[in-house]
Amino acid sequence: MKRVVVTGLGCLCALGNNVPQYLESLIAGRSGIGPLATLPTDGLRIKIGAEVKQYDPTAFFDAPHLELLDRNAQFAVLAAREAVADAEELFSSTFEGAVILGASIGGKISDDMASDRLYCGDGRVHPHTIVRVMASAAVSHITMDLGITGPAFSVTSACSSSNHAIGEAMRLVRAGVVPWAVTGGTDACFTYGLHKAWEAMRILAPDTCRPFSADRRGLVLGEGAGVVVLESLEHAQARGASIYAEVIGYGASSDAGHITHPSVTGAAQAMRMALRDGGIAPEDVDYINAHGTGTPTNDVTETRAIKEVFGEHANRLAISSTKSMHGHALGAAGGIELVATILALYHDFLPPTMNYTALDPGCDLDYVPNKAREQQINVALSNSFAFGGLNAVLAVRRWPHAPPRSNL
Amino acid sequence: MTDNQTKQIEERLIRIIIGSRKIDPTSVTSDTSLGKLGVESLDAVAIVFDIEAEFKVTIPDSEVYQLKTVGDVFTTVTQLLQAQKGSENP
Numbered sequence: 001m002k003r004v005v006v007t008g009l010g011c012l013c014a015l016g017n018n019v020p021q022y023l024e025s026l027i028a029g030r031s032g033i034g035p036l037a038t039l040p041t042d043g044l045r046i047k048i049g050a051e052v053k054q055y056d057p058t059a060f061f062d063a064p065h066l067e068l069l070d071r072n073a074q075f076a077v078l079a080a081r082e083a084v085a086d087a088e089e090l091f092s093s094t095f096e097g098a099v100i101l102g103a104s105i106g107g108k109i110s111d112d113m114a115s116d117r118l119y120c121g122d123g124r125v126h127p128h129t130i131v132r133v134m135a136s137a138a139v140s141h142i143t144m145d146l147g148i149t150g151p152a153f154s155v156t157s158a159c160s161s162s163n164h165a166i167g168e169a170m171r172l173v174r175a176g177v178v179p180w181a182v183t184g185g186t187d188a189c190f191t192y193g194l195h196k197a198w199e200a201m202r203i204l205a206p207d208t209c210r211p212f213s214a215d216r217r218g219l220v221l222g223e224g225a226g227v228v229v230l231e232s233l234e235h236a237q238a239r240g241a242s243i244y245a246e247v248i249g250y251g252a253s254s255d256a257g258h259i260t261h262p263s264v265t266g267a268a269q270a271m272r273m274a275l276r277d278g279g280i281a282p283e284d285v286d287y288i289n290a291h292g293t294g295t296p297t298n299d300v301t302e303t304r305a306i307k308e309v310f311g312e313h314a315n316r317l318a319i320s321s322t323k324s325m326h327g328h329a330l331g332a333a334g335g336i337e338l339v340a341t342i343l344a345l346y347h348d349f350l351p352p353t354m355n356y357t358a359l360d361p362g363c364d365l366d367y368v369p370n371k372a373r374e375q376q377i378n379v380a381l382s383n384s385f386a387f388g389g390l391n392a393v394l395a396v397r398r399w400p401h402a403p404p405r406s407n408l
Numbered sequence: 409m410t411d412n413q414t415k416q417i418e419e420r421l422i423r424i425i426i427g428s429r430k431i432d433p434t435s436v437t438s439d440t441s442l443g444k445l446g447v448e449s450l451d452a453v454a455i456v457f458d459i460e461a462e463f464k465v466t467i468p469d470s471e472v473y474q475l476k477t478v479g480d481v482f483t484t485v486t487q488l489l490q491a492q493k494g495s496e497n498p
Contacts, residue, residue, distance in 0.1 A: 062428075063427075063428030063429075064427070064428050064429055064451075067428065067454070068450075122461075124457070124460075124461070126454070126457060127450070127453040127454050127456075127457050128450070128454055131450070
């Protein structure tokens with residue numbers, strides 16, 4: 001069994017188009033939530049979202065290449081390029097790493113455009129539709145863009161897609177199957193149709209995302225990609241790589257309950273498995289990057305699950321939901337949030353839960369409200385709990401390091 | 409079909425074939441191979457798709473992968489246009 005460390009980070013989301021911008025926003029408690037700019041909002045009740053901003057794909061891809069890339073694949077390739085560049089000299093020994101990414105749907109925007117033209121336009125379907133829509137396209141484009149030749153596939157489990165992908169990638173590296181893996185998640189789900197579908201479920205907040213706050217009114221959809229380079233410790237040390245953190249545990253469970261309603265037991269089980277897998281006690285955990293969607297049900301269920309796992313220690317550890325800033329990026333959520341968690345471990349701070357206004361008696365723990373906190377933490381969990389009861393939790397440990405790379 | 413019409417069709421086809429590629433249209437002749445222009449199989453079907461919209465013709469599946477040069481595309485399209493014209497004026 002090999003130890004698994006993180007040597008590269010890549011991210012773009014509503015809080016920034018690269019890791020330095022993202023870090024700055026997390027520390028500042030900035031909000032990426034605002035009026036929807038990429039959708040017509042006339043027929044929508046909910047007119048806000050957490051979109052990637054100031055984004056011009058032609059700055060990164062030439063025109064013929066772009067014709068093959070849905071927005072979700074663009075995000076994935078850009079985050080992977082950033083993570084691999086950040087890992088420096090990753091390819092010194094081999095290109096046979098893994099690429100495993102989560103995606104909740106795939107090329108949803110291309111699918112929507114194709115359907116619109118087919119059913120409401122001239123009735124024709126563009127021949128690039130399939131390759132833009134397939135859920136694994138983002139992974140394929142990363143392998144081609146970077147020349148990575150090891151095992152590569154997509155993982156899909158709705159809002160837990162990223163964490164399942166990262167967990168499985170971690171197992172491949174841990175078992176020595178591959179020396180490193182590019183992993184995380186991507187999603188770009190802002191389409192008129194999908195937004196209407198989320199609206200119909202009555203779980204979107206009309207104003208902003210207020211996780212764990214008494215007046216929370218639901219989630220705010222987001223988009224983006226979060227990618228990390230996982231590497232066996234021996235491979236990283238052999239090439240003198242600088243290390244951000246160690247991924248020590250992965251726990252996954254299913255509620256076997258309801259298609260939307262989460263269970264305390266399933267969430268608690270995934271957290272316990274991550275602790276056991278990492279060989280740590282509940283008391284070792286200092287911080288949890290919560291699933292924290294801002295829906296009435298999730299936040300109280302997650303709080304109860306944390307209390308069940310951590311007992312009295314639940315009152316001492318810090319919890320925050322960065323979704324209050326970057327929204328719920330669905331299949332990309334776990335990747336974006338793991339990058340936040342690793343940055344917190346590396347730069348000694350706790351990202352805040354923004355927009356917090358009032359105590360809910362059902363959510364009475366320390367959610368780091370409204371302001372980032374300077375604090376050195378040693379072990380953190382990153383939670384993802386998906387619709388359909390599919391839970392995945394990652395455990396990460398601080399890596400002792402010299403003064404950090406700036407990332408700013 | 410007059411020479412002028414033929415020339416116009418050829419120009420429109422070359423414009424579609426080049427698409428977003430950075431290629432000088434005047435450097436393209438009927439002998440130019442599609443491969444040389446960077447057109448591989450997936451591009452070829454996208455080009456056929458655009459040609460069908462522009463000229464209101466349907467290119468049969470069996471023809472698509474036989475297209476090797478710009479001239480092949482031109483021949484196929486003009487034949488389809490003429491067949492169409494023939495059927496309109498019996």
